[in-house]
Amino acid sequence: MITNNRGATGPAVAFRDVVKVYHPDISARSGPATPPKALDHVTFDIQPGETVALLGPNGAGKSTAIDTMLGLRTPTSGEVRILGGSAAAAVAAGQIGGMLQTGGLPEGARVSELTGLFRQLYRDRRSTAELLTLAGIADLADRRVEQLSGGQTQRVRFALALAGNPELLFLDEPTAALDVEARRHFWRSVETIAGQGATVLFATHYLEEADANATRIIVVNHGRVIADGTPAQIKAFTATRTLRFSTHVPDPSELLKLPGVTDVVVNGDAVTVRTSDADGTLPALYALGRQIKAMEVGGGGLEEALIALTSADNGPVMERAS
Amino acid sequence: MAAFLRFEIVRSLRNVRFVVFIAGFPVLLYLIYAKQTGTSQGLTVAAILMVSMAVWSGMGSAMFATGPQLAKERQNGWMRQLRVSPISAPRWFTAKLVQGLLLIIPGFVLLILLGFGYGHVHLAAGRVAMLAAVIVLGVIPFCALGLVIGLIFDGQTAQVAQMLTLLVLAFLGGIFIPYSKLPHVMQEIANVLPSYHLVQLGWNAVAGRALGVQHMLALAAWTVALGLVAVWRWRQESTTA
Numbered sequence: 271m272i273t274n275n276r277g278a279t280g281p282a283v284a285f286r287d288v289v290k291v292y293h294p295d296i297s298a299r300s301g302p303a304t305p306p307k308a309l310d311h312v313t314f315d316i317q318p319g320e321t322v323a324l325l326g327p328n329g330a331g332k333s334t335a336i337d338t339m340l341g342l343r344t345p346t347s348g349e350v351r352i353l354g355g356s357a358a359a360a361v362a363a364g365q366i367g368g369m370l371q372t373g374g375l376p377e378g379a380r381v382s383e384l385t386g387l388f389r390q391l392y393r394d395r396r397s398t399a400e401l402l403t404l405a406g407i408a409d410l411a412d413r414r415v416e417q418l419s420g421g422q423t424q425r426v427r428f429a430l431a432l433a434g435n436p437e438l439l440f441l442d443e444p445t446a447a448l449d450v451e452a453r454r455h456f457w458r459s460v461e462t463i464a465g466q467g468a469t470v471l472f473a474t475h476y477l478e479e480a481d482a483n484a485t486r487i488i489v490v491n492h493g494r495v496i497a498d499g500t501p502a503q504i505k506a507f508t509a510t511r512t513l514r515f516s517t518h519v520p521d522p523s524e525l526l527k528l529p530g531v532t533d534v535v536v537n538g539d540a541v542t543v544r545t546s547d548a549d550g551t552l553p554a555l556y557a558l559g560r561q562i563k564a565m566e567v568g569g570g571g572l573e574e575a576l577i578a579l580t581s582a583d584n585g586p587v588m589e590r591a592s
Numbered sequence: 593m594a595a596f597l598r599f600e601i602v603r604s605l606r607n608v609r610f611v612v613f614i615a616g617f618p619v620l621l622y623l624i625y626a627k628q629t630g631t632s633q634g635l636t637v638a639a640i641l642m643v644s645m646a647v648w649s650g651m652g653s654a655m656f657a658t659g660p661q662l663a664k665e666r667q668n669g670w671m672r673q674l675r676v677s678p679i680s681a682p683r684w685f686t687a688k689l690v691q692g693l694l695l696i697i698p699g700f701v702l703l704i705l706l707g708f709g710y711g712h713v714h715l716a717a718g719r720v721a722m723l724a725a726v727i728v729l730g731v732i733p734f735c736a737l738g739l740v741i742g743l744i745f746d747g748q749t750a751q752v753a754q755m756l757t758l759l760v761l762a763f764l765g766g767i768f769i770p771y772s773k774l775p776h777v778m779q780e781i782a783n784v785l786p787s788y789h790l791v792q793l794g795w796n797a798v799a800g801r802a803l804g805v806q807h808m809l810a811l812a813a814w815t816v817a818l819g820l821v822a823v824w825r826w827r828q829e830s831t832t833a
Contacts, residue, residue: 340676361676368676374668377661378603390595391677430673 280354282438282469283316283339288348290334290493308334309345310493316471318437321464323480324473325504326490332473333371335490336442339471340368353438360438364392367436371443371473373427375415382411385429392434404459405429406452420447428456432463439463441472445479457483481505511548512568516540517560528554596679597687597694604656604695614653614699618645619706626711632770634799638711642703643794644767646727649699651761651787654731655738655754657692662742663750666829681826685739692735693728700727715798722797730790733811736818737786743825761787786814 290309309331316322324332337343338350341357352360360366375384385402389395402408405428410418418426424447431439441460445453460483464470474480480487481501489497489504497504510532516539525534530547545551548567556562604610622645626638665671674684704720707713715723737757745753762768764778765787774782782788789807796803 342672342675362678362680364678366676368673370669370672370676372669373673374665374670376603376665376670378606379599383599383602387595387599388677391679393678427673430677434678 281315281351282318282320282353283314283471284349284351285312285314285335285339286349286351288312288335288338288345288350290331290338290343291346307493309338309348311348312490312493312495314488314495314498316469318469319464319467321460321470321483321485322472323484323487324471324490325475325477325480325487326473327475330475330490331493332475332490333442334493336368336440336471336473337370340366340370340440364394364434365436366438366440367431367434368440369427369431369442369444371446375418375423375426377416379415380411381407381413381415381418381426384415384426385411385433388430388433392436394435396433396435401429401433404432404462406455406459421449421452424448425452425456428459432459435466435468437468439468439470441470443473443475445474477505477508506546509546511545511551513543513545513548513551513555514541514564514566514568515543516563524558525555593679593683593687596684597690600657600687600691601694604691610656611698614649614656614695615702618649618699619702621645622703622706623710626706632772633795635795636711636713638707639713639715639798640770640795642707642711642713643723643798644791646700646703646723647730647787647791647794648762648767649703650696650727650731651734651790652758653695653699654692654734655741655758657688657695657735658738658742659754660742660747660750662688662739663745664747666742667747675830681830688739689732689735692731692738696727696731700724719798719800723794726790726793726797726803730793730811733786733814733818736815736822739822740818740825743822743829761785764788765791767791784810786811 288309289307289311291305291307293305312331312335324335326332334343338345339352339357341352341361350357353365357366382398385398385407389398389401396404399408402411405425407422407425407429410422410426413422415423415426424444428441428444431441439460445456448456457479460470460472472484481504484501487497487499487501487504488495497507499507518539520536520539520541522534522536525531525541525543528543528545529550530545531543531551532546533544535542543551543555552567622641626641628637630637632640662671708715738754741750741753741757744750764774764782765785766774766782767787771779771782771788789810793803793807793811796807
């Protein structure tokens with residue numbers, strides 16, 4: 271007898287000190303070098319109803335984390351609880367829906383047959399009309415799988431993840447092949463599903479996507495959680511800008527007093543200043559009355575944000591607002 | 593499971609290559625060769641060939657349900673998608689087995705009709721039923737063989753492996769060439785092949801002879817051996833992940 275945990279208390283996902291090492295046996299044989307950890311002591315909880323973005327560059331461990339939550343991979347150590355039980359139990363009970371990063375569809379099938387099959391595999395079904403509308407594939411229902419474009423295939427895979435009206439939805443880089451219009455429709459649908467009470471976890475490497483669509487962002491890199499907070503907190507953390515300019519005989523102590531400045535590096539006339547508030551730093555810098563030449567303002571992209579976050583790796587990790 | 597089975601059968605029947613293989617190819621061969629005159633061990637050429645072609649069609653159907661299709665779907669991620677849906681591995685496997693067995697029907701019916709109408713084979717209904725039972729049960733090891741091929745090889749390689757396996761089984765098993773015309777060494781090989789035992793069972797059923805316990809035991813042994821390899825590969829794949 272499988273019980274439905276909907277409405278149960280406790281986290282939807284509990285990830286406790288999870289480590290995943292691929293092929294530990296091979297690494298052990300090849301020498302003393304420690305095998306790379308795809309997940310390196312990862313701990314977080316996801317509460318029911320949250321929409322969480324797992325943000326990080328390629329190879330950060332996002333897919334490994336999602337595959338582990340879906341029961342496709344077993345952690346080397348640590349504990350993973352999904353809706354209070356094992357991932358396998360949640361999958362078998364039809365409580366979770368998963369859209370994997372890569373996934374072909376079976377040849378010879380029509381889209382309507384695929385969605386029909388998945389609605390029947392899950393006991394808690396969503397109506398066909400609602401499913402097709404949410405996924406934006408109403409016009410594709412009669413198409414054969416071989417005739418679909420990459421973006422259309424991705425939308426059909428989204429439909430399959432939604433078919434059971436899952437209480438926990440995993441989306442691994444779900445918009446990679448979608449155009450702008452399809453992306454907008456996709457996120458509107460995710461919002462609808464979240465509004466119906468589902469817990470959503472999606473992986474992305476776009477800060478903008480995480481910021482616009484998640485209530486919480488967990489940043490991962492090199493298999494570790496390096497930041498965990500609201501989009502506003504993460505953005506503030508990543509708002510660091512780098513100012514590069516040259517000035518005659520720069521005085522580091524004077525520059526450090528400027529608003530927002532966290533770090534000054536002087537090399538001859540060349541100066542590099544890191545600031546958390548470029549809009550405050552720049553006017554104050556010019557107000558010093560010095561001659562400032564060749565000003566460059568860098569940063570803001572996720573790339574730099576991640577560098578900022580990763581370099582703070584050993585420092586205090588941001589606490590999540592409760 | 594019924595939903596999954598129906599889904600798989602519908603898309604298989606859309607696959608032109610599959611339909612040609614399980615129905616078109618044996619029918620064509622039958623039309624070409626069944627008019628030869630002659631008898632062997634009390635059976636006409638038309639009756640012998642009817643059984644051979646039904647066995648060939650059944651083997652192909654059973655192996656198609658898994659085989660290259662499984663290899664391709666393991667590779668393109670469809671199997672992973674199914675693994676995060678509520679269908680369990682034993683149910684998936686049962687559905688695939690039933691798919692392989694049900695898809696024997698079109699080829700079998702066509703060949704019986706051709707045998708009766710074109711080859712002037714005269715068989716009592718009981719013997720036709722016996723042949724049907726022999727083929728349905730006898731192709732189970734081939735379902736397992738398809739599973740092994742689909743789990744060991746990747747995409748394109750599985751396609752080639754499947755074709756080669758089928759041809760070797762058909763030629764050496766005495767389906768395309770009569771067993772008595774095979775060189776002695778090949779007869780020795782044939783004696784262990786599941787295709788040889790299955791086609792012998794089929795001829796015995798049609799001729800009204802004792803089926804032969806040794807043939808049944810051989811097929812059962814193949815089923816167990818291939819089944820174990822398949823389970824081992826399946827476990828290996830889902831636990832090393």
